Amino acid sequence: MKASSETIMLALAFILIAVACGNQKPGEGNLSGEDENKKSTKESSESTLRLSSSEPMKIFDFEDYITGQLPSGWSEYYSGSGGTEWKVTDDYGNKVMAQLFSDNPNNHFNVVVNDSITAKDLTLKVRFKGVTGHHDQGGGFVWRFTDINNYYVVRANPLEDNVVLYKVKDGNRTDLPLVDKGRTYGMDVPPMDNSWHRLKLSVKGDLFTVYLDDKTLFKVQDSTFKNAGKIGFWTKADAVTYFDDFKIEIE
Numbered sequence: 001m002k003a004s005s006e007t008i009m010l011a012l013a014f015i016l017i018a019v020a021c022g023n024q025k026p027g028e029g030n031l032s033g034e035d036e037n038k039k040s041t042k043e044s045s046e047s048t049l050r051l052s053s054s055e056p057m058k059i060f061d062f063e064d065y066i067t068g069q070l071p072s073g074w075s076e077y078y079s080g081s082g083g084t085e086w087k088v089t090d091d092y093g094n095k096v097m098a099q100l101f102s103d104n105p106n107n108h109f110n111v112v113v114n115d116s117i118t119a120k121d122l123t124l125k126v127r128f129k130g131v132t133g134h135h136d137q138g139g140g141f142v143w144r145f146t147d148i149n150n151y152y153v154v155r156a157n158p159l160e161d162n163v164v165l166y167k168v169k170d171g172n173r174t175d176l177p178l179v180d181k182g183r184t185y186g187m188d189v190p191p192m193d194n195s196w197h198r199l200k201l202s203v204k205g206d207l208f209t210v211y212l213d214d215k216t217l218f219k220v221q222d223s224t225f226k227n228a229g230k231i232g233f234w235t236k237a238d239a240v241t242y243f244d245d246f247k248i249e250i251e
Contacts, residue, residue, distance in 0.1 A: 060246040062095045077148040080108035096242040099235045106135040106237045113232030120228040121251035124201045127244045130158040135237035144229035153234045158192040165220045179219040187217050
């Protein structure tokens with residue numbers, strides 16, 4: 001039986017539609033491939049910036065922030081006379097968090113904390129570089145931060161080539177003794193110069209373990225601040241310091 005011309009035309013129409021659909025380019029349709037990728041990238045970026053203590057790990061590489069500004073979701077503090085200037089800055093094409101105010105006296109502390117994370121037990125990792133500073137250089141972590149007068153801090157200083165852990169209680173900073181070693185004012189380390197180094201801190205209850213460049217340095221045991229607090233970075237006096245690849249693991 002011969003097919004009618006109407007049937008043949010209808011079949012040809014179906015074939016042409018199928019071919020057209022099969023050859024559709026990724027950029028065609030309601031949402032182009034490029035737009036879809038942009039949407040995915042944007043959602044991924046925004047997800048990285050949503051912080052909650054219920055999420056076990058966060059990493060800040062600061063690439064998604066605007067240079068020349070304090071990142072959204074972070075707050076800066078200082079004590080003593082002088083000023084503070086925490087901003088994202090460009091370091092040879094790499095974005096970093098930086099403390100840039102370079103005209104502070106020796107009795108000055110700079111702090112920046114993330115507003116979204118409050119934790120008690122955690123592990124912190126960061127790369128840091130002491131850029132300049134006549135009174136002081138380098139810096140480190142703050143944790144269990146309640147306010148500018150109450151928190152723990154561990155810092156590495158390229159001017160002194162040592163790492164020291166302190167408590168700041170009611171505005172008074174005190175270096176803490178090392179487990180099995182006593183009051184030694186922290187520990188001396190090999191010359192750091194003005195290059196990048198890796199600082200790590202493990203906090204479990206009242207026990208704090210400090211690492212530099214993947215080597216265990218010392219442990220400190222203290223129960224002054226028992227509750228959860230905010231987390232961030234610290235520098236002293238006129239230290240201009242860069243921080244990058246900040247990793248937070250909450251226990």
